[in-house]
Amino acid sequence: MKIKKIVCGPLETNCYVLWCEDTMEGIIIDPGSDVSDILSFIDKTGITVKHILLTHGHFDHCCGLQALKQRFAVHITIHKDDIIYVAEAKNHALLYGIRVSEIPLPDRFLEDGDTFYFGKYAITAIATPGHTPGGVCFLAGNHLFSGDTLFQGSVGRTDLPGGNHVRLLESITTRLYTLPLNTIVYPGHGSETSIAEEKNFNPFTS
Numbered sequence: 001m002k003i004k005k006i007v008c009g010p011l012e013t014n015c016y017v018l019w020c021e022d023t024m025e026g027i028i029i030d031p032g033s034d035v036s037d038i039l040s041f042i043d044k045t046g047i048t049v050k051h052i053l054l055t056h057g058h059f060d061h062c063c064g065l066q067a068l069k070q071r072f073a074v075h076i077t078i079h080k081d082d083i084i085y086v087a088e089a090k091n092h093a094l095l096y097g098i099r100v101s102e103i104p105l106p107d108r109f110l111e112d113g114d115t116f117y118f119g120k121y122a123i124t125a126i127a128t129p130g131h132t133p134g135g136v137c138f139l140a141g142n143h144l145f146s147g148d149t150l151f152q153g154s155v156g157r158t159d160l161p162g163g164n165h166v167r168l169l170e171s172i173t174t175r176l177y178t179l180p181l182n183t184i185v186y187p188g189h190g191s192e193t194s195i196a197e198e199k200n201f202n203p204f205t206s
Contacts, residue, residue, distance in 0.1 A: 001121045001140060004041060005186070008032030010098060011060040014188055016145055019047045020119020027051040027118050029138060029145050030188060031064035033100065038064065039071065050118045053125075054078040054106065055147025055188060056135040057085025058160075059093040063100040075108040077116070079127065081134030083109075085162070110136065126175050130168020131156030137176065142183045144195070150176055150185060152193035155204045172198075172205055 004017040009032040017038065019026030026047040031038055042049065049072045054062055057078060065076055065086075078086065085092070086105055093100045112127035123140040128149045135156070138145040148156040150172055158165040176185075181196035198205065 001143070003143065003186070006034070006037050006041060008034040008037070008064065009060055011096075012189055013060045014186065014190075015064070016186060017041060017047065018118065018121070018123070018140060019045070020121050023119035024048055025050050025119040027053060027116065027123065028068065029053050030055055030061040030147065031068055032060050033063050035064040035067040039067070049074055051116045052076045053110075053116065053123070053138060054082070054086075055137065055145065055149075056132040057082035057089065058132065058148070059085075059089035059098070059100060059103070061147070061188060062086055062089055063093065063103055065104050066101050069104050076104065076106040077108040077110050078106040079111075079125075079134030079136050080109040081129070082132050083134075085132060085134075112136075128168075128171035128175055130158060130164050130166075130171045132160075133162050133164075135171075139179070139183075142180060143186065144176065144179065144183050145186045146176070147188045150198060150202075151187045151189065152185075152191050152198070153202055155202070169205060177205070 006015045013032035016029040115124045126137045131148045183195040
């Protein structure tokens with residue numbers, strides 16, 4: 001499996017493109033702005049997009065959906081409890097002084113444990129509420145895409161509407177820290193880390 005991180009927008013959101021090198025089928029996780037960079041990379045590599053997956057509904061993780069929806073005839077998938085955040089994403093962005101185009105609503109809901117396929121690979125949703133009620137992470141082999149749930153040396157903020165610090169810590173400790181220690185963590189912002197590093201040294205969960 002190949003992985004490309006594309007840093008998007010003024011909040012430097014990590015969008016990830018994953019693909020199977022044999023079939024060139026792939027997925028997109030959390031397309032923020034700067035969609036031109038995402039599209040350019042997909043065109044250059046010849047990836048056939050099979051799924052667009054959202055870890056949660058905050059604007060900086062979904063404001064590139066309009067251009068991608070127009071380009072690719074695939075489902076946009078999110079947990080149902082976060083659809084309200086996508087619906088309000090344009091207004092939420094204005095609070096940060098950021099203007100974005102219309103954002104289409106996701107057209108498919110996922111549940112904990114749902115699996116999505118691309119080529120010879122699969123990626124599975126892990127429900128991790130806390131940052132938002134419908135926040136999820138995605139696990140592909142030993143690669144965890146943690147959205148805004150877990151960061152290198154930090155955790156997701158819970159002071160926004162719908163945030164719950166107790167649930168966030170429970171999600172991290174019971175759903176993520178039970179994964180193999182060599183699992184690589186690809187967060188929604190910042191640098192990669194590992195379950196071993198965060199379980200042992202993250203000051204917010206120790």
